[in-house]
Amino acid sequence: MLARIAWRNIWRNRVRSLILLSSITLGVWAGIFMLSFSWGMSIQYVNMAIKGQISHIQLHHPEFKAEKKIDFAIPQASVVVDRIIEMEGVQAASGRTITSGMISSPVAGAPASILGVNPEQELAVTMMNDNVVEGDYFPAGRKNQILISEKLANKLKVKLNHKIVLTLQDVDGNITAGAFRITGIYKTRNSTTDELNVFVKSSDLSPLLGLNEGELHEIAVLLKEHVELAPVYYQLKSDFPTLLVEDWRTLAPELRLVVDSFKQNMYIFMSIILLALTFGIINTMLMAVLERVHELGVLMAIGMNKLSVFLMIMLETVYLAVIGGICGLILSYFTIQLLGKTGIDLSAFSRGLESYGMNTLVYPALQNNQYLEIFIMIFVAALLSAIYPAYKALKLNPVQAIRKI
């Protein structure tokens, strides 16, 4: 009966309740939408970094990363790559030869991070061909091809089919060089790495470095799903105990920070929105209590105890907040579903975003558990905002409230 009275009470002043419900709905929707936008951006940034280069997991010689010496290669890495590709949960794996050196054209030079790749394997892991804006991605049958970025090409003042020279150090410490023809020019959304990374075939780079056949510096592993990270990671550690196995969180702590800080921001942001809504709810419910002082006095006079009066006001407040919250959640869900497919075009700010390695088309997203967490926050806010109006009702004196019996 108490629940029924509380429910009917909230519809006594339909317009006021609808205004309050609308404000809660819109507040929750705006908050969740902002979160989904931010989360979508974060996830895209992380995914782009994972799919663009670092992958979910990488394997190295234990000392390679610290020393960056090319002689710390993974022996028989080709066999390791083949074994990894066969593992459950693995979508693709690519072996890389990595060194740094100088890239020179007849008119300019620049430092470069040189990645020797197996074109087919790399294609499966990073989908580099999608980024090729001119020429082709390692066309078949030609030796000493190089793929450089548009930004680097402009810096070196070179075009497609021009020749450039890579100068680097081999395993014995000798300076060596090789001439490569530009067969493709690429452009990713990360202008910072674009300026540095150049891609050649590892079969062309390894002889220059003096590496033995099958030796590689890095094996990048792309998984089918994020959730398979832990099992594959531990399987790799167990299968290749002599290698350093690292997941993307360790490889790119800045990406981990993006994900972790989002969660903190979510709580702070939603708390601010809910705090503002809480004051709106308190104001409305206080008005509702003060309007019904006489009636509440009568209820207490005929035998309704103070706890029941308190609970009735709490219930009315919670009903309003939870209904508004659920409407906000549903509205947000459909908005996110829609915009999660079409995306939000931020190309007007593309230059700024690209410099941070971000996509200009943002797809809002939110995980199911995040909806649940937000719902719990709304519920707690509803309870908190109900306390003061309910307390005011609790403090009513029946005689003063009804003036006379």
Added chain:
Amino acid sequence: MAVLEVFDLVKTYNEESNYPVHAVNHVDLTIEKGEFTAIVGPSGSGKTTLLNIMGGLDQPTQGKVIIDGKDISFLGENKLIDFRLHHIGFVFQSYNLIPVLTAKENVSFVMVLQKTPKKERDLRAEALLKEVGLEDRMDSRPAQLSGGQQQRVAIARALASKPAFVLADEPTANLDSKSATNLLDIMHKLNREEHMTFIFSTHDSRVIERARRVVTLVDGKIASDVRQDVS
């Protein structure tokens, strides 16, 4: 058998000031079961204060109020609420039904608070509404009922808790003549047939004429206590 006993009851407002107001001044009163008592008096004579104290809504400055043998004079707030729920029925001047509940739900409400099983309270609510002649308006909300009908629902609600007595504050004050007569007929019938005790404050001469006992208050004191024959 006395259902209500008041001994040396005093209620003083502004006790600490230089001008204390003695709203009720050394009142002794005993109400027997089945009485139909009107408390009358001019405005400011202390009728409402006396009714408030007898109904356990207010506490006296001095004296005792004993209902069904229990002294409620200085019971704590929660115990008083519980006591009112089980021992006293209230009828207010302006009906004061719960606007969001139907007539039947209004009558059932007190029994819900008493934790009466649903089946039992449904049967009792229907029987009481039938008794006050509202069997065809059980599902109407207060706003859909006339003043007289609302007051009849209020009487059914007051009786729902099976109280020791019903306190009614000027129950006919807001009613037209026909509705007032009708209401008095119902109260009389309940008093006569079920020995329900009614105590009401009133200015209404029609009510005073039909009361079996008339207690007149003047300046917080009982000026007269008269029993009269009523047909």
